[in-house]
Amino acid sequence: xxxxxxxxxxxxxxxxxxxxxxxxxxxxxxxxxxxxxxxxxxxxxxxxxxxxxxxxxxxxxxxxxxxxxxxxxxxxxxxxxxxxxxxxxxxxxxxxxxxxxxxxxxxxxxxxxxxxxxxxxxxxxxxxxxxxxxxxxxxxxxxxxxxxxxxxxxxxxxxxxxxxxxxxxxxxxxxxxxxxxxxxxxxxxxxxxxxxxxxxxxxxxxxxxxxxxxxxxxxxxxxxxxxxxxxxxxxxxxxxxxxxxxxxxxxxxxxxxxxxxxxxxxxxxxxxxxxxxxxxxxxxxxxxxxxxxxxxxxxxxxxxxxxxxxxxxxxxxxxxxxxxxxxxxxxxxxxxxxxxxxxxxxxxxxxxxxxxxxxxxxxxxxxxxxxxxxxxxxxxxxxxxxxxxxxxxxxxxxxxxxxxxxxxxxxxxxxxxxxxxxxxxxxxxxxxxx
Numbered sequence: 493x494x495x496x497x498x499x500x501x502x503x504x505x506x507x508x509x510x511x512x513x514x515x516x517x518x519x520x521x522x523x524x525x526x527x528x529x530x531x532x533x534x535x536x537x538x539x540x541x542x543x544x545x546x547x548x549x550x551x552x553x554x555x556x557x558x559x560x561x562x563x564x565x566x567x568x569x570x571x572x573x574x575x576x577x578x579x580x581x582x583x584x585x586x587x588x589x590x591x592x593x594x595x596x597x598x599x600x601x602x603x604x605x606x607x608x609x610x611x612x613x614x615x616x617x618x619x620x621x622x623x624x625x626x627x628x629x630x631x632x633x634x635x636x637x638x639x640x641x642x643x644x645x646x647x648x649x650x651x652x653x654x655x656x657x658x659x660x661x662x663x664x665x666x667x668x669x670x671x672x673x674x675x676x677x678x679x680x681x682x683x684x685x686x687x688x689x690x691x692x693x694x695x696x697x698x699x700x701x702x703x704x705x706x707x708x709x710x711x712x713x714x715x716x717x718x719x720x721x722x723x724x725x726x727x728x729x730x731x732x733x734x735x736x737x738x739x740x741x742x743x744x745x746x747x748x749x750x751x752x753x754x755x756x757x758x759x760x761x762x763x764x765x766x767x768x769x770x771x772x773x774x775x776x777x778x779x780x781x782x783x784x785x786x787x788x789x790x791x792x793x794x795x796x797x798x799x800x801x802x803x804x805x806x807x808x809x810x811x812x813x814x815x816x817x818x819x820x821x822x823x824x825x826x827x828x829x830x831x832x833x834x835x836x837x838x839x840x841x842x843x844x845x846x847x848x849x850x851x852x853x854x855x856x857x858x859x860x861x862x863x864x865x866x867x868x869x870x871x872x873x874x875x876x877x878x879x880x881x882x883x884x885x886x887x888x889x890x891x892x893x894x895x896x897x898x899x900x901x902x903x904x905x906x907x908x909x910x911x912x913x914x915x916x917x918x919x920x921x922x923x924x925x926x
Contacts (some may be wrong), residue, residue: 502591503599506578507922512605512617519647523613527623527651530604534630536621538568540637540653541762544645544682545661547810548695548755549748550785552661555759557638559781561585561764568629570650572618573664574814574907575789575804578921582625584632586786596625618642621764622649636771638745642665644671646684657759658685658714662751663701664809665838676704683708689883691715693761695754701888710870720763721754727821732793733783741775741810743782749817756782775875789908791817795874799826804835808841811902818900825849827897830887831878832856832907835864843872852895853878853888859920884910 500508529821541556543549546908567585574580579588580729605615622642629637636656641648645660663679671678679701686692686708694705696718709716716880722738733744738757745756760778767773791814794800799822805814818826829851833842846853855866855878866880881887884907891899901911913920 500595500599500602502598505595505602507559508602509578509598509617509620509648512620513613514622517616517618517643518616519644519671521528521647521652522742523608523615523650524525524622524649524652526613527601527604527619528607528614530608531601531623531627532630532913534626535652536654537630538554538626538637538653540632540639540655540731541657541659541766541860542641542653542655542685543659543661544641544685545650545659545881546666546678546682547666547807547813548661548751549640551752551755551785551790552659552759552762553638553640554787555657555745555747555756555782555785556762557583557586558785559638559759559763559778560638560771561771562677562777562781562784563771565771566635567596567632568632568634569623570622570629570637571640572621572642573903573905573909574921576913576916576918576920577730582628584629584634589628591707593628594624597624597631601627603647616649619649641682641685644681644684646681649685651685654687655685655690656769658687658690658692659762660685660692660705661755661758662695662809664807666807666809671922677698679704680708686712686714686716688712689714691765693717693719693758694760696720717761719754719758722757722760724750724753741779745778745782746785747787748793748821749813750820751813751817789905792879793893798894798896799900801826801898801900802908803902804908805898805902806904808838808845811842811845814900814902815845815894818856822898824897826851828852828854828891828899830854830891830899830901831855831869831903832866832884832886833864833869833903834858834860834862834906836862839864839869843869847873847875851897851900852883855879856881856884856887856907858907859884860904860906863904888914 560567569583582589641650647765671681723737725735763773763778789804791803803814855869857863
């Protein structure tokens, strides 16, 4: 029974959203358009920057949102999944959507979801959450929304919007069962966010991937630019900021790792395009926005001496980037890697990377029905015998004191969120993730 029949609490309304998980993932725009129409079509009343890609979407979105706010633009940021609280997905001026606002909006949204479901529209969790976010942004008089796709692009619920600018980050293997099992096929799904006549920026990539984007851009007369990565100048002495150079200017970013050079560059170049559209962004806004970007759970340093770092690297490419970032920062691989991952990943390729580190590997379950069991993971290792733990918390408790070469906790963002919730002593709204 939906929670709107009596004045619902926030917990009841969020519980209703959780039950929409039973609808699973259903790509297509029909449901989202129907729900948006029922709520007054907020997607037609806002301006957007739309971001797709396999890895780096969130880093680009957070960086660009920070820049826009420094320029005085009232900015909405929509990302997924959340780490600890559901409201992290819907941020206005870097603040999570307030609980009372969330409760009131859900009180209006849930009856319309029920009505549409009675008419045969199988509204899913992500579709409902997307319209919830757009409604919140519209009613908060947001000037522009930085909108991250959930899965793919072409048929993703977010693709009902007509953006000022489209951005596509790096392409690698992930969700192959849905998006395709070749990189050009995956790129083709991401290219679906390219809109007629609207500029699109992407990172430099292989010729086969760039040709997919170029073909789509040509079909719809969208100006396309491939943005080169920034150059790493090194860490700022005594800090955890990378010093980089891009298009003749130097910046400081707290986003660590070689892989962030393309993400930060894409955000900077996007801000230049937006400045040309009249958004009032100056070089100083860009510098301060990049320096003050915050994006938790992505190579997040919890402690130093010894190191303890969390990273939501949940696919082969992400794991490679995180391991390279650790080695660049410390000069060696971690003493211990705590690893947990979901089932829909290239497990053998990730395991081979872990085996090559020489690190002690501890396997933990992810608090999700989609978790790969540590026993199954362990059976796939060929060169070493990893240690199995019943929970991430048990592994962490056994990790004190932290070994001299440090700990990298890595894998699913759900795993990172579970640990962050414990460190922050906050309730983990994992059941509302998807």
